[in-house]
Amino acid sequence: MKKIIPILFVVALISCNKQSDQIQALQKRVDSLEKKVAESYKPGFGEFMSGIQVHHNKLWFAGQNENWKLADFEIHEIMEAIVNIKKYQKDRKESEMIDMLNPALDNLDIAIEKQDPKLFKNSFISLTNTCNTCHRKTEFEFNVVKIPDQPPLSNQDFRNQLEKK
Template identity: 75%
Template sequence: MKQIFPVLLAFGLISCNQKADETQALQKRVDILEHKVADTYKPGFGEFMSSIQVHHNKLWFAGQNQNWKLADFEIHEIMEAIDNIKKYQKERKESEVIDMIDSAIDSMNIAIKLKNPALFKHSYISLTNTCNQCHRDVNFEFNVVKIPDQPPFSNQDFKHQLEK
């Protein structure tokens, strides 16, 4: 019995030492991963807004040309950018009020679904005005959105859809 105790004690100490080593190794891996996450690129608020600006422009020309599939695509791109703002920029004041755009987005979706040019125009104006109201509310009133005069890209045809 006296011989068993030292063996068990040695085994216990070895086991504890292995667990401590495993814990240290796991902590080191966690530290490395936290460092990598901290250094991972996170788009800034301006990148998201620039994306929305392009899609806002393209949405107008899609609707004006009754290219409803493209209009649907563009409004969903705007929605995706807004979701990403909420996800990646939640600490910003602007993110706290961005939900004000929801009803204007809903109205755009209805106009597109109904393929109604008059409702589209009304909804687009409401969307644009809501963007500007949001900008004013967060002290970015100098950034004024308007109905575009020309498409953002000269290499996109908003009038025609390619046939499958």
């Protein structure tokens, strides 16, 4: 019995030493992964806003052409960008204020659902004005949004393709 206790003690020490080595190896992996995550690419606020700007423009021309499927797609792209801003840029003051766009987006979404050109136009103007209000409140007043007067891309037809057939 007296010989078994020292043997068990040695086995326990070896086992603890192995566990310690495993813990150190796991900690190195965790540290490495944390560094990779911290250094991984995440879009900047301006990149999100540039994307929203393009979708805002395309949304206008889709609505003007009563291409409601395209308008629905574009408004949801804007909404998705806002979700991503709040996810990836949550520490910015602008991200905290971006929810002010939700009522204008909701009204515009209703106009698209109803396929109502007049309501669409009024709701789009409201969205554009709300964008500018947000820019002023976040000290980006120099960045003024307006109703588009030409499409952002020349290689997209905004007319409703179903009407052509």
